[in-house]
Amino acid sequence: DAMVIQNPRYQVTQFGKPVTLSCSQTLNHNVMYWYQQKSSQAPKLLFHYYDKDFNNEADTPDNFQSRRPNTSFCFLDIRSPGLGDAAMYLCATSRESAGNSYNEQFFGPGTRLTVL
Amino acid sequence: AQKVTQAQTEISVVEKEDVTLDCVYETRDTTYYLFWYKQPPSGELVFLIRRNSFDEQNEISGRYSWNFQKSTSSFNFTITASQVVDSAVYFCALSFGGSNYKLTFGKGTLLTVNP
Numbered sequence: 001d002a003m004v005i006q007n008p009r010y011q012v013t014q015f016g017k018p019v020t021l022s023c024s025q026t027l028n029h030n031v032m033y034w035y036q037q038k039s040s041q042a043p044k045l046l047f048h049y050y051d052k053d054f055n056n057e058a059d060t061p062d063n064f065q066s067r068r069p070n071t072s073f074c075f076l077d078i079r080s081p082g083l084g085d086a087a088m089y090l091c092a093t094s095r096e097s098a099g100n101s102y103n104e105q106f107f108g109p110g111t112r113l114t115v116l
Numbered sequence: 117a118q119k120v121t122q123a124q125t126e127i128s129v130v131e132k133e134d135v136t137l138d139c140v141y142e143t144r145d146t147t148y149y150l151f152w153y154k155q156p157p158s159g160e161l162v163f164l165i166r167r168n169s170f171d172e173q174n175e176i177s178g179r180y181s182w183n184f185q186k187s188t189s190s191f192n193f194t195i196t197a198s199q200v201v202d203s204a205v206y207f208c209a210l211s212f213g214g215s216n217y218k219l220t221f222g223k224g225t226l227l228t229v230n231p
């Protein structure tokens with residue numbers, strides 16, 4: 001029954017040690033998103049894939065990268081995590097078509113990243 | 117620029133009370149969508165409702181109701197007869213057109229329903 005799955009739910013990494021977060025979906029949605037949510041704040045969009053097209057937000061640090069090898073999977077790579085990157089990372093999906101960008105996004109449970 | 121304001125940072129009520137969460141938005145687009153999401157302590161954002169800018173009809177779903185007023189740029193959310201399980205952070209969000217599928221979120225309102 002799971003629709004948007006994120007692994008792991010909790011991730012601990014060391015300062016500067018690369019880390020990869022995973023997201024998969026069974027909805028066959030063509031758009032996948034990565035959000036960063038820090039404590040008591042709203043989710044902040046980092047980037048999204050529309051099909052295979054990658055769209056980076058202007059203020060997303062270069063330290064954050066993403067890969068989408070196929071429709072179902074999307075990865076968030078943090079090349080050199082800093083203490084300020086500790087947050088909840090949320091993956092979301094939606095089904096979009098040309099001229100219609102208003103569909104609801106379905107969110108996964110998130111991965112809480114701790115940086116030591 | 118797009119902006120969503122949820123002026124209420126925290127609300128605390130006693131079970132069975134009615135509670136209204138406020139949302140005010142700003143946009144220059146004539147076509148846009150408004151959303152409400154619920155984020156329980158488990159962390160997952162749960163979609164509650166979507167409303168497009170051309171449909172000002174209010175909506176009721178069980179104990180939930182939404183009041184959309186374009187004249188005041190507001191999209192308020194009311195929970196009737198609140199329950200402990202309603203305790204969560206509630207986010208109002210705005211989506212606009214073009215090639216950008218970005219959701220602009222408000223800062224959220226933490227609702228605590230006490231038994």
